Amino acid sequence: MNFVKNREPFIQTIKERCRVCYTCVRECPVKAIRITGGQAEVMPGNCIGCGNCVKVCSQGAKQYIKSIAKVFYLLNSEHKTAALVAPSFAAEFTEADAGKFAGALRALGFDYIHEVGFGADLIARKTVELIEENPKGTFIEASCPAVTEYIKCYHPDLVQYIAPIVSPMIATARIVDELYDNKVKKVFIGPCIAKKFEAIGEEVIDEVDEVLTFQELREIFISKSIDLKDANFSEFDGPLAGKGALFPLTRGMHQSVELTESLMHGDIITADGREGFIDAIKAFESGDLDASLLELLCCKGCINGPGMATYDSPFRRRSRISKHVRNTIKTRDFEEWQNNIKKYYQLDLSRTFTSTDQRNTIVEEDEITEILKRMGKATPKEELNCGACGYESCREHAAAIISGRAEIEMCLPYTIEKLHYTVAELNNTNVMLANTREALKQSEKLASMGQLAAGIAHELNNPLGAVLMYAHLILDEIEKESQYRDDLHIIVQEADRCKNIVSGLLNFARQSKVLLTETNICEMISQTLKILKIPETINIYTDFSRKELTAEIDRDQIIQVLNNLINNAITAMNDHGEIKVSADDNETSVIIKVKDNGCGISEKNLKKIFEPFFTTKKIGQGTGLGLAVIYGIVKMHRGTITVTSNDNPEKGSTGTEFTVVIPKKREAINN
Numbered sequence: 001m002n003f004v005k006n007r008e009p010f011i012q013t014i015k016e017r018c019r020v021c022y023t024c025v026r027e028c029p030v031k032a033i034r035i036t037g038g039q040a041e042v043m044p045g046n047c048i049g050c051g052n053c054v055k056v057c058s059q060g061a062k063q064y065i066k067s068i069a070k071v072f073y074l075l076n077s078e079h080k081t082a083a084l085v086a087p088s089f090a091a092e093f094t095e096a097d098a099g100k101f102a103g104a105l106r107a108l109g110f111d112y113i114h115e116v117g118f119g120a121d122l123i124a125r126k127t128v129e130l131i132e133e134n135p136k137g138t139f140i141e142a143s144c145p146a147v148t149e150y151i152k153c154y155h156p157d158l159v160q161y162i163a164p165i166v167s168p169m170i171a172t173a174r175i176v177d178e179l180y181d182n183k184v185k186k187v188f189i190g191p192c193i194a195k196k197f198e199a200i201g202e203e204v205i206d207e208v209d210e211v212l213t214f215q216e217l218r219e220i221f222i223s224k225s226i227d228l229k230d231a232n233f234s235e236f237d238g239p240l241a242g243k244g245a246l247f248p249l250t251r252g253m254h255q256s257v258e259l260t261e262s263l264m265h266g267d268i269i270t271a272d273g274r275e276g277f278i279d280a281i282k283a284f285e286s287g288d289l290d291a292s293l294l295e296l297l298c299c300k301g302c303i304n305g306p307g308m309a310t311y312d313s314p315f316r317r318r319s320r321i322s323k324h325v326r327n328t329i330k331t332r333d334f335e336e337w338q339n340n341i342k343k344y345y346q347l348d349l350s351r352t353f354t355s356t357d358q359r360n361t362i363v364e365e366d367e368i369t370e371i372l373k374r375m376g377k378a379t380p381k382e383e384l385n386c387g388a389c390g391y392e393s394c395r396e397h398a399a400a401i402i403s404g405r406a407e408i409e410m411c412l413p414y415t416i417e418k419l420h421y422t423v424a425e426l427n428n429t430n431v432m433l434a435n436t437r438e439a440l441k442q443s444e445k446l447a448s449m450g451q452l453a454a455g456i457a458h459e460l461n462n463p464l465g466a467v468l469m470y471a472h473l474i475l476d477e478i479e480k481e482s483q484y485r486d487d488l489h490i491i492v493q494e495a496d497r498c499k500n501i502v503s504g505l506l507n508f509a510r511q512s513k514v515l516l517t518e519t520n521i522c523e524m525i526s527q528t529l530k531i532l533k534i535p536e537t538i539n540i541y542t543d544f545s546r547k548e549l550t551a552e553i554d555r556d557q558i559i560q561v562l563n564n565l566i567n568n569a570i571t572a573m574n575d576h577g578e579i580k581v582s583a584d585d586n587e588t589s590v591i592i593k594v595k596d597n598g599c600g601i602s603e604k605n606l607k608k609i610f611e612p613f614f615t616t617k618k619i620g621q622g623t624g625l626g627l628a629v630i631y632g633i634v635k636m637h638r639g640t641i642t643v644t645s646n647d648n649p650e651k652g653s654t655g656t657e658f659t660v661v662i663p664k665k666r667e668a669i670n671n
Contacts, residue, residue: 010049010065010197011042017061022410024053024062025390029274029298030154030358033390034405043405046358048149050298051193051306052274064193064306067210068220071187074210075109079185082112084172084208086190087120087241088248090324091303091317092214092310096228098324103234104226105189112176112184113234117241119172121341124244126165126349131292138284139163139293143247145198146298147277148353155281156355163293166204166351168247169195173207175239175344185209189217191248191305194298203351213307239340240332245325248302249318272297363399371398375414388412438607460498468495516666519558521549521583521590528562535575540566543582551590551664557633558662564626565594565658572598572656589639590664595657600647609643637662 024040025033032046033053042053042062053062074081083105093101102113120143127141142148142163151158166174173186187210188195199208212220221228250272269291271280277296283289299305303317310317372394377383383394389410391397400406409415471492478485522544534540562581569579573596580595601609610631634641639662646654 010044010047011051011054011062011193012065013039013041014061014063015039017059019059019061022388022390023056023058025406025410026387027052027056027274028390029278030150031391031396031400031405035407035410038407038409046153048146048153048298049194049197050146050274054193055306064196064213066216067196067212068216071210071212071216071220074185074187077185080111080180080183081109081185081187082114082176082180082237083110084114084116084119084169084176084186084188085236086169086188086192086248086302087115087117087245087324088191088302088305088308088317088321089189089214090245091248091312091320092191092308093228094310094312094320096231098328099233099235100228100231102236104221104228104231106234107226107231108220108224110187112180112237114172114176115236115241115245116168116172116188116190117245117247118239118340118344119168119170119175120244120247121242121337122171122175122244122344122347122349123165123168124247125341125345127163127293130163130165135292138291140281140284141293141295142351142353143167144194144277144297145192145201146194147281147296149194149197150278150298151281152353152355153358155285156357156359158281158285159353159355161284162353164350164352166349167198168244169198170204170207170351171347171349174347174349177207178344178347187212190214191302191307192299193306203354213305215307215309218309238336239344240328240337242329242332242334242337243325245328246321249321250297250301267292268295269293270295272300274298360399360403363402367402368395368398371401371408375408375411376417384413386412464495464498468492468499471495515554515556516552517555518550519553519555521551521553521592522547524555524559525562525581525583525592528559529566529581532563532566534566534570537576538570538573538579539577540579540581543580545582545584549583549585549590551585551662552666553637553662554633557636561630561633561660562592562594564630568626569594569596569598569656572596572600574599585664588663588665589661592660592662593657595655597653597655600654601643601645601656602647606643606645610641634660634662639663 018039020035020038020040022035022040025031025035029050029052030046030048032043032048033040034043040061051064054064085105089101090098096104105113123143127139130139131137138161140147140151140158140162142165145167148162151162169188169190173188176184176186186208188199188208189212191214193213195208196211198204199211220226250270269280269289271277271294277298280289280294280296284291284294300314301318303321304314308317372378372383375394375398377394385393389397389406389412391400391406394411397406397411401408471488475485475488475492478488522542525542525544529540529542566579566581573579577597580593582593582595584591584593610627631641639660641661642659643656644659645656646652648654
């Protein structure tokens with residue numbers, strides 16, 4: 001055979017189908033599944049061939065290597081070929097009786113059809129003889145290749161206790177060799193994937209040429225258009241099986257030789273299933289079991305093997321095996337069966353088992369602790385042991401990570417926590433992006449309006465200057481008693497107002513660079529407050545995190561920002577209230593806040609306050625350019641200005657707070 005365990009994975013993963021559900025990890029009794037890059041793959045040297053991963057994968061991502069092509073080659077060759085049929089066939093091929101099943105196999109080209117159940121009859125008696133000859137000994141029955149492979153790989157010290165007897169498959173192969181002078185190719189057909197493992201074992205290699213599962217056999221029947229219901233009737237070739245046909249059932253060997261499992265004496269112990277047989281072996285190794293024989297099956301009976309294609313319940317399968325054995329025993333010649341037992345009992349049915357230690361290296365405690373901390377499990381209480389990763393405990397998962405068989409992302413609580421953090425980060429990024437978009441829109445709007453304002457301001461500035469000049473001259477020269485003096489005074493007043501509007505437009509539209517100097521922010525704020533005219537009914541105070549807050553800024557422009565913000569706060573409080581001016585910093589920026597407890601700004605106006613000419617003041621009391629100019633100054637400093645406000649007393653204290661953040665260093669501003 002070209003298939004070699006140590007060179008080629010026995011069970012392969014179809015990566016396109018693998019959904020990383022970790023079911024295969026969970027169901028693998030020896031955790032021979034490695035997760036790399038989010039893909040589950042079987043580690044050939046560690047696999048015991050039980051096929052659990054194939055059986056439980058709902059996506060069909062795990063597939064064992066099939067022998068269909070090789071069997072076809074044998075059937076088409078010049079060699080005679082014998083089919084060695086496992087007794088569990090009666091639980092699989094229920095659409096026809098045993099005779100038609102044998103006829104279908106002959107239709108495929110098999111020259112001989114033999115029941116492995118007879119090999120089981122021999123092995124059961126050899127096992128009883130072994131126990132009787134060694135009354136103080138303890139043996140592990142060796143019919144299940146997944147169990148023996150497990151012992152060889154993970155409990156090598158127990159290899160000496162494996163009964164040195166071949167399995168029913170190998171026993172039947174040796175009977176066929178005896179019958180046909182070693183001139184026949186032998187194909188085992190059964191429900192077990194691990195039999196493929198056994199067939200290439202060093203101790204019995206080449207005794208069975210190929211192994212087919214019942215699934216593979218069904219595929220062959222379909223490809224050859226063979227319907228069991230229409231097959232010709234044919235007998236199995238002798239020697240025929242007796243109660244050995246019960247072997248695929250749990251305790252089947254006991255029944256075949258009428259051994260009794262005594263609960264009181266515990267001399268014979270039976271265990272099955274991926275957890276049951278392992279628990280029994282561990283208990284035996286620790287000295288908790290005092291038995292003469294351990295009958296262990298990796299599956300819950302061979303009728304539940306991963307090579308079965310039927311979806312019938314285990315109880316129905318068991319019933320069909322029992323019925324098949326009852327019917328065949330009624331029709332078979334008991335004397336002939338006894339003669340065959342005596343004849344082939346003299347065959348050499350012995351074998352040896354060689355350990356192939358695959359035990360994981362011991363992982364240091366501090367390594368496990370470090371991995372657990374990385375998964376957010378700093379204390380034992382945080383070790384949930386939920387099993388979602390496929391491992392029974394968080395510590396077992398951590399050890400698998402250290403040995404390169406698992407990934408941290410397999411931990412569901414860790415992944416969920418990481419997902420929550422990522423979602424929060426993404427949400428923050430989206431908020432920042434939305435703010436940046438708003439700022440960009442505002443900048444584009446201001447830039448467009450700035451160009452328009454600059455053009456209008458320059459065009460109006462000169463004629464407006466002439467109007468002001470001549471209006472002032474006439475006002476100075478006209479007699480005080482003149483009836484036109486009041487009118488001239490109004491012209492001068494409104495012309496001055498127009499001049500202020502034009503000046504504001506020029507400030508808003510200016511493209512000048514900031515003139516940066518090292519400035520003490522706290523001193524600048526204090527000096528600005530001394531200059532401002534603040535009503536006595538308004539209390540204004542400062543709050544500085546420390547006195548030495550310095551930054552490279554354009555001092556005059558930032559003073560203009562403060563003036564505007566404080567004047568707006570005074571206006572919002574109707575000449576009574578409290579204003580707080582604070583200054584703080586972080587590693588890169590200084591933070592200036594102006595907070596008042598005035599009337600507040602409505603939610604609908606908050607998005608408009610930095611737009612040119614937008615104002616809530618009465619006509620004649622403001623131009624609506626103050627905050628727009630502030631916005632431009634802050635942006636020229638590569639800073640940000642934000643506002644929070646509440647105008648609804650039902651929601652809490654009313655008032656407004658402006659926050660200005662400006663980089664400390666010249667590099668941050670000029671970049």
